[in-house]
Amino acid sequence: MTKMVNTVLGPVAADQLGKTLMHEHFFFGYPGYYGNTLYVNDREDVLKKGLEVAAKVKAHGVQTVVDATPNDCGRDPELLKEIAERSELNIICSTGYYYEGEGAPAYFKFKQGIGQAEEEIYELLMGEITNGIGKTGIKPGVIKLASSKDQITPYEEMFFKAAAKIQKETGISMITHTQEGTMGPEQAELLVSEGADPGRILIGHMDGNTDIKYHKRTLDTGVFVGFDRFGIQGFVGAPMDEDRVGLLIGLIGSGYEEQLMMSHDTVNVWLGKAPQFPAELAELIENWHVTHIFENIIPSLKNGGVTDEQINTILVGNPSRIFGGEVK
Template identity: 75%
Template sequence: MSQKVNTVLGPVPVDELGKTLMHEHFFFGYPGFYGNSLYPRDDEEIMRVGMEVAATVKAHGVKTVVDATPNEAGRDPELLKRIAEKTGLNIICSTGYYYEGEGAPAYFTFKKALGSAEEEIYEMFMHEITKGIGKTGIKPGVIKLGSGKDAISDYEQTFFKVAARVQKETGISIITHTQEGTMGPEQAELLVSEGADPNRVLIGHMDGNTDINYHLRTLEHGVFVGFDRFGIQGFVGAPMDKDRVGTLMGLIGLGYAGQLMISHDTVNHWLGKAPEWPDELKKLIANWHPGNIFENIIPALKKGGVTDDQIDTMLVKNPNKIFGGSEADKAAKDKKETANLS
């Protein structure tokens, strides 16, 4: 029986996901956006933009997008479902909370003081994963976690530990946010030490760091690593895309293509009032759009000697593996045969 993953339109066979972007946002708002009543949510505009995004990525052969928006940042599975229905794109939504510095920590910080946060987070994750989000019946396909720059706070650790527990019970995959590409090895170690399956974990935004050794320390835990912020460059600690490409080529050259994924972390519609970018920053992020990988990054990788098969591995085979598809079975079989030979 084919392994399936939950999308906003229901379970889909993992082997049908095809080319996949593992970390994007159709719409996103920093917690507190809803307090500015001058800028109410514009569903018509979100649908227009969402359909435009879907058309762009589908033109490049993408069949599936993981929307990494956490619970407190404007996530709306029913609106994502409308986009999926209109466009035929597979959209996988998330359950989870953002990192403490840019999330909404007050609620669960209060519950931690009362000693009930861990069980409530567990209850929330399990209900959304097994029964659906709220009364929608729509189930997330990933747990989204995050940690801040240079530390995983006690608040954030609570979510990581509960997520590992939930993953052991449900098999759901985990994707993460690393602030400015820090704490990748620590996130991986924490999740694996708590019993998470490294084959079901993607440590995200690692392209915020161009130190090969840092990546190797993360990869040695057996997790996937995301170069998933292409187009965000020159601010918030983000390296330039050309430097990320160099780091990525280095890791591929060392034989790690089977643990790497690429995406953009685009925010295609801002909830609340959209940011007013300074002119210099506008120039820097001109390629922060859902076509950047296909129009700029892949050509640069190919120019550097990366093969079509290696690109296919990062965009098709590895997303298949993290959701437990046939590529995961092949990898497990190859690992067993190698072990038997040694």
């Protein structure tokens, strides 16, 4: 039986997702952005940019994008739906909360203090997955999880445990944020120990770490690993792309090609006042855009001996398989 995954336009067969970017943000705002009333984003401007981004990735054969924006960072499923309708691009949205240090923890930490958080987190995530987000009827296709640098805090652990329980009950897939590539094995081990299916887990931002033994330790739990910050280099603990490419080639050569994914973690519209990066940093991240993998990274991989078939596995086969499909 063909497995289905929820997109913002409704269910799509996992075998029909095609070339997929597993971790991008059409728009994103750090919690609190809405408090700066001098910078209120115009919906039409955000929509226009979203359609431009969709056209760019479609020009490279991309059929599906997973928008990894969690509930507390400006997620807007109806805007994503309009982008998907007008661009004819599959967009999968998320349910979940960002990591404690850059998320909006006050609400659930208060509930945690009176012993009511875990039940409500489960209720929230399960409610969105089964009934849709708010009154939109739009169902998320993934749970988004996140942890801090060098630790999974008690606050974050509540979300991981709730997500694992829901994954067992519904079969939904999960994508994660590892801060600066730390806690990858620990995230995988926690989720699997709580009963989640490792074949439905993508440990994200692992390209923040270039230790091949660390990657293999994570991969050997059976999960997928994301090289999903291509273009981000020189800040937030991110290595240079050339080092990531070398590591990716090494992992492919070690036989892990069926557990690897690629993406950029782009923020195509910043909600609130957009950051103005210093000139030196702006130069380092000039390739942080949605076509960088296709224009620069794939040619580098091919120069390193990676085949078209292996690239197809990473961009088409693996995204299909994490959602229960069988595309190779």
